[in-house]
Amino acid sequence: MNTNFEEIIDLSAIGKHNPIKNNDIFRLALAENLPSANTDEQKVLFIGIDFQNDFLENGELAVPNSHKDVENTLRFLYANLEKITTIAISLDTHNAQQIFHPSWWVDQDGNHPEPYTIISEEDIRAGKWSAVERQEESLEYVHQLEQQGRMKLCIWPFHCIEGTFGAALEGQFSNMIHFHSIARKSPIYKIVKGKDPLSEMYGIIKPEYDKNNYVNNELLQMMKGYDKIIMAGEAKSHCVLESLRQILEHFQDDVDFTSRIYLLDDCMSSIPGFEEGTETSLKNFKNSYHINIVSSKELTL
Known part of the structure; x- marks a missing residue:
């Protein structure tokens, strides 16, 4: 060459x-x-x-x-x-605006999660974290992840x-x-x-x-x-x-x-x-x- x-x-x-x-x-x-x-x-x-x-x-x-x-x-x-x-x-x-970015979620005080936060199905059902929009679909996604038994939702930096x-x-x-x-x-x-x-x-x-x-x-x-x-x-x-x-x-x-x-x-x-x-x-x-x-x-x- x-x-x-x-x-x-x-x-x-x-x-x-x-x-x-x-x-x-x-x-x-x-x-x-x-x-x-x-x-x-x-x-x-x-x-x-x-x-x-x-x-x-x-x-x-x-x-x-x-x-x-x-x-x-x-x-x-x-x-x-x-x-x-x-x-x-x-x-x-x-x-x-994606499910693994901080903008998708808020806590009870309206704060967005820090990067590398893990959000579980239990967290969502307990009200610790809520999706800003598309709440039912977001819960279903996290549920399905945990059913597969390998991953939990990780919040990544943008x-x-x-x-x-x-x-x-x-x-x-x-x-x-x-x-x-x-x-x-x-x-x-x-x-x-x-x-x-x-x-x-x-x-x-x-x-x-x-x-x-x-x-x-x-x-x-x-x-x-x-x-x-x-x-x-x-x-x-x-x-x-x-x-x-x-x-x-x-x-x-x-x-x-x-x-x-x-x-x-x-x-x-x-x-x-x-x-x-x-x-x-x-x-x-x-x-x-x-x-x-x-x-x-x-x-x-």
Whole structure:
């Protein structure tokens, strides 16, 4: 490849305004003479989960160590540009008025909850917290979450508000994946998630609860066509973990498929306080589904 890493990436700008213009990236990519992704004998899918500004260290919902995660991801993508067939990305996309944001709820004195408050069904029935609007639907959502037995409603800082800088792809990650897209003639597969005001959507396959039972069957079908599926992103403890869980639950009877999944452990970090449960879940997934948890520096494509 003719283009140097430093022509595509400015590491000092991770999580900040991107000083490199899109058209300069496209011009460099067009000058390459790389084989089309359609000719790849081994089909490799890279899935980047929520590499967005609000999850970077200066963002509204900052994940510690995320700048290093991005750097490791960029170096991995660059080193394997000619071997990665397709890049898929997810984009957490919200409005200010959503069930997991402080504006949705008030206490008996009219105060909104602080970020990271957990709201239970018992709290709502006792009058500790009330939805500002859509009270019955809000109670039903929290009830359904608890019936599933895995999650309770967590109030998050306002983040990834559609149209804001925080919701945009991190600039250097954007440079790299668009360079790949042009140089390898491979369209980026974009997954927009989290726009339903009455549901959380950590994973890329389906919301935590949705009365319409939405499932991204198109993505599940697409994934079956790849020999290796590589995942990285933020946060390890939430959107990466739940995306992985949803994929594994769907393909739970197909270990041949699940063993094709590679998680880049040095390209993702957890939200503080959730580390232990995350590592336990990943260990169980590895034992049950034979997924691969590896360093980006060790994985050979």
